[in-house]
Amino acid sequence: MAVLVNQKYELFPTEKQKETFDRWLQYCRQTYNSALLDKERRYKQNKKNYNRYDMQKQLTLDKKKYPILKEMPSQPLQEVFVRLQKAFENFFRNDARYPKQKKYKEYTSMTFPQFGFNKKGNRMAMSFSGNGKLYNTRLGEIDILLHRPLEGTIKQLMIKRQGNRWYAIFCVEGQALPTSLDIHNAIGIDVGINQYAVLSNGLEHENPRFLRKKEKQLKKTQRRLSKRKKGSANDIKQVQRVRQLHEKVGNQRRDFLHKLSYNLTKDYSVIAVENLRIRNMIRNRKLAKSISDAGWGMFRNMLAYKCERNGGILLKVEPKFTSQDCSHCGNRVKKSLSIRTHICPKCGTILDRDHNASRNILQKGLDELLTINGITITVGQGCVRTV
């Protein structure tokens, strides 16, 4: 049973190596942004699709014009187009917003799609040196802390900047799921409107009411603010108050989500959640508000890295029909958003709507886990699985 897993290690580059990494990231980002512009321009001009291979051709031309691009290894620069393609695929699948120009802070990683030595025995851009350090053909040895063994075949390497730190994330093909992973200790989570999270075992985690209260307060203060005279002493005071309140609400929400995700990843080793459909949600403005309030994206990220830290796994499943299908017999019971109870006319199951959904989410997740056998799963920006 072959599975792909991501293993992350901290790097300790020299100041000069850091500067170079950072500069390479900028080349990647610029390449991403200009390819996106080219694609849009081409589409506007003649409705033509501008794909990865067109982008690569353009890159070859750009390299002649701007030799500075040759400073960095060519593979991560080409991989940028894979990311852009994925971003568009996600967008067309309704999983993400329309791809946009990336700012410095938003572009933090580059991928080396090959690692080590090729079949002819030639060293690729990234490999290990004889004494166990990371080795780049242009930068030399880079210090790496291998705090846990790296087992299996390395498929690709991502270099990532987080704050001031740098990390190497290896995508490794291994033979089995980690032994510590207990598939029977699995849970599905549905993020609801009334309850924050409803688990497939029926447990519910309440929406933090203190946040609701604070948010109401925030709204009031903001309304008052719009009535003040601009620039008056009162106005300045009010602006400060709103800012402070905003910060406070944000902190409390983060705090709540940290605690919840910590407890969930401590209790369960396999967690299944829905893959987000941002576009559909935004169509329904009220729902969008409550979902953005709830910080769903933030919550999912926290679950992902906490699962990884605990040796667990986070599975993201397709949200299609999770709230419609009967989690007992599979019968599809169509219901509008306002119907809060699932009643199956076929098997007689009666469940809270979100509870029924969370049970379907778990089932879908487990199905995915079992079909991993022999199937290669792409890991990268849209990493489906984190172990």
Ligand SMILES: [Zn+2]
């Ligand atoms: Zn049923």
